[in-house]
Every structure is written in structure tokens, then in C-alpha cells.
Amino acid sequence: MNAAHIASLSHAKVAVEVVPETGSTNADLLARAPTLTEPVLLVAGHQSAGRGRAGRSWLSSPEGSLTFSLAWKFDGGPQQLTGLPLAIGVALGDALAQLGVQVQLKWPNDVLKDGDKLAGILIETQGAPGGGTWAVIGIGLNLIMPDELEARLGRSAAGAPWLARMERDVLLAALLDALADSLRLFAAQGFGAFCARWNLRHAWQGQVVTIIDNGQVLHEGLAAGVDDTGRLLLDTAEGRIAVLAGDVSLRVKE
Template sequence: MNADRIAALSGAGVAVEVVAQTGSTNADLLGRAASLPAPVLLVAEHQTAGRGRAGRSWLSSSENSLTFSLVWKFDGGPQALLGLPLAVGVMLGDALDRLGVQVRLKWPNDVLKDGDKLAGILIETQSAPGGGVWAVIGIGLNLIMPDEVEAQLGRSAAGAPWLARMERDVLMAALLDALAAGLRQFAQHGFGAFCVRWNLRHAWQGETVVILDNGAVLHEGRAAGVDDTGRLLLDTEQGRITVMAGDVSLRVKA
């Protein structure tokens, strides 16, 4: 992949960097955020220590996936970022739609294709000198899912062979454009501008689900979408409740 070509193909006006290998693009940008003057996209052709939520590892290879992080500065404190992982899911969903790949969203940060995980989102933050907060938005997108990788994961996962046939620089530029436009909208209007679109893509709308914390069931109920701050709405026997993301997990009840 070529950073100059991605930047030239994109209309986002964001600096682009490509490295052959690194541990984690999120960790790299977090370490630099305090000194950055503007947003940066960092693409790794191979990550050796990619991470998902709750410290889970993300398996990737340059042939089979796209791994990158985008660091973006927001005014205000952490409260200004409520719902950002879900909004990024909407941005990705809209971009993938335009590229011919139909996806659904799983609360709070997974992109699904045919019921299996196609992409994951990890957002980490750091206070900005002089005010505001830097958000490092890490994304891992499966392009091809070989049998041996599924065996390592211990579960099925989705691929998008159509995207794998695209020129990588063109694909990355299209995703960058969608993310940059969406992040500017989020900065102005918050998750409220994305809530309806998220609910339209909700993979488990109306399904009976359980909320787990370290394997223990915290709540059970019927998934009813999300509210305009990104909280999951769950209709339980005791009535409707809201669930914040944190490190809990969501599963369809077996």
C-alpha cells in the first residue's frame, strides 16, 4: 500500500502513513497523540499485537485483512464521545454498502456479514494538551477468512472476497473518506445523528439476548435497539432497561 496514493485518492484532507509491520496501530498513535497537530491515518500491512475490546487479540495478515487506526481530535471531554463506537459502525456500514457489501451491526462495536464478524472497532482516548480529547479509532476488517484462521479463532468469521479483489489503496481511500465525513458530523451532532441508521442495521433487533460480564449473566431480555447516547435498550420481564457498553458482552440466547 502507498500512503501518498491513498491521500491523493481521498478527499478527506487527512495525513496518511503506511508501515509494513507494527505491534498495534492504536498503540502507536496513542503514543504520538499529544504532539500531533491534526488527524492521522496509520495503516499497517501487518500487525503483531492487534487488540480488540477487553484486551482480546485481533488476528490479521496483510493478505487477508485491512488493519488501520485514525486519530481524531474532539472538543470537550469524554462525554462528547458517547456513542462514538456505534457511530463508527454506521460509517463503516454505509461505506461498505457503497462498495457492494451488505452488513449489519452488533452492539456495541462489531460489523457483521451473514451473521459472522466482518470488522471490529476499538476506540481509545487521550486528553489533548490545552483541552479536548484525542480519539484513536482502530479498525480491523476481514477481507478473506482462511480456514486456518477460523480454527485459531475457534469460531466462524466473515470475509468479503469482493473487497479483497479491489486495489487496496482505492479501498482504503474510500473508507477514509467515509470515516472523515462521519467524524466531522459526529463532532457537530453527536450520536443522535447516527441513531436511526444504527437501529436500521441492528443485527439482533427483537431477539432475546443476554448481557454477560466475565461469563455471568447480568441481564436477559429482548433487544430493542439503542437510544441517542448509544445505550442498548433491553426489554426485560421487569420492564425496559438501558445498558452501557463497558466490558460486557452481548449474546443471542441459545
């Protein structure tokens, strides 16, 4: 992967950096946030300490995945970023569809292919000096899922061999363009501009699901999509409720 080549293929006007290996691209950009002056895409050939939501490890293979983070500054505070992980899911879904890979979205921040996880999204924030908020958007995208990695995960996971055959720089430029366009739209209009598209890709629409937090079942009901703030709508025995994104897991009821 070549940073200058990726930047030349992209219309996003974002600085691009490529490193062969690091612990976590999210951690690297968060540490640099106080001195950043422009958006930065940091791509790693391999992350040795990649993280998922709720502190979980993100396992990946250098040859079979893309791992990168994008630092983007918003003018407001973190409370204005409600729904951003879902908007990023929409951006990835649309970009991957244009590249020939159809995906679905799992609330609040997973991209699925044929029911298995294809990509994860982790967003972390830090206040910017002088005001505003830096959002560091980390993405791990499986291209090829080796058997040994799937065994380490302990569950099935998806791959996208078609994307693995693409030139990496071209693929990254396409994803960067989709993300940058969506981030500008989100800054202007919030998640409401993405809500309908998210619901079109909702993996478990109309299925009975349970919301679990720290092993405890909080809610159960029919998944009815999300509202324009990104809350999951559940039709329960007591009526419709809206669930805020947080450290929760969504499980289709067996």
C-alpha cells in the first residue's frame, strides 16, 4: 500500500499515512489528536493490539484484512455525534455495494455478509484544542477469513474474496471517499440523513431479538429498525421502546 497513491486516487482531500505495523491505529490517532490540524487516514498493514467495541480484541491477518482509522474533526461536542457509528455503517454498506459486495447492518456498529461479521467499527472521541471534537473512526474489514483465524475467533466470520483481488490502494481510496462524503453529510444533517438507508440494510428487521448487557437480558422484542437518532426500536409485549446504543449486544433469539 502506498500513501501517495491512495491520496491521488481519492477526491476526499485527506492526508493519508501507511505504516507496516502498529499496535492500534485508533490509539495512535487519539494520541496525536491535540496536534492534528486536518483529517488523517492511518492505514496499518497489521495491528497487533486492534480493538473492538467494549474493549474487545479485533483479530485480523495482515494478508486477509484491511485495518485503518480516520481522524475527523467536528465543530460540536461529542453529544452531537449520536448515531455516527450507524452512519459509518451506511457509508461502508453503500461503498461495498458499489464494489459488488452486498452487506447488511447489525445495530449498533457491525457490517454483516450472509449473516456473519464482515467489518467492525469503533469510534472514539477526544476534545479538540480550541473547541470541537476529534472523532477517530476505526474500521476492520475482513477480505479473506483463514480457517486458523476463524478458529481463534471461536465463531464463523465473513470474508469478501472479490475485494481481496482488488488493488489495495484502489479499494482504500474508494472507502475513504465514501467515508469522507458521509462524514460531511453527517456534520451538516446528523443521522437523520442516513436513517432510511440504514433501515433498508437492517439485518434482523422483524426478527425477535434480545438486548443483552453484561450477560443480563434487558429487553426482548421484534426488531423494528432505528429512529432518526440511531436508537434501536423494539416492539415488545409492553409496546414499542427505543434502545440507546451502548455496551450492549444484539442476539437473534434461538
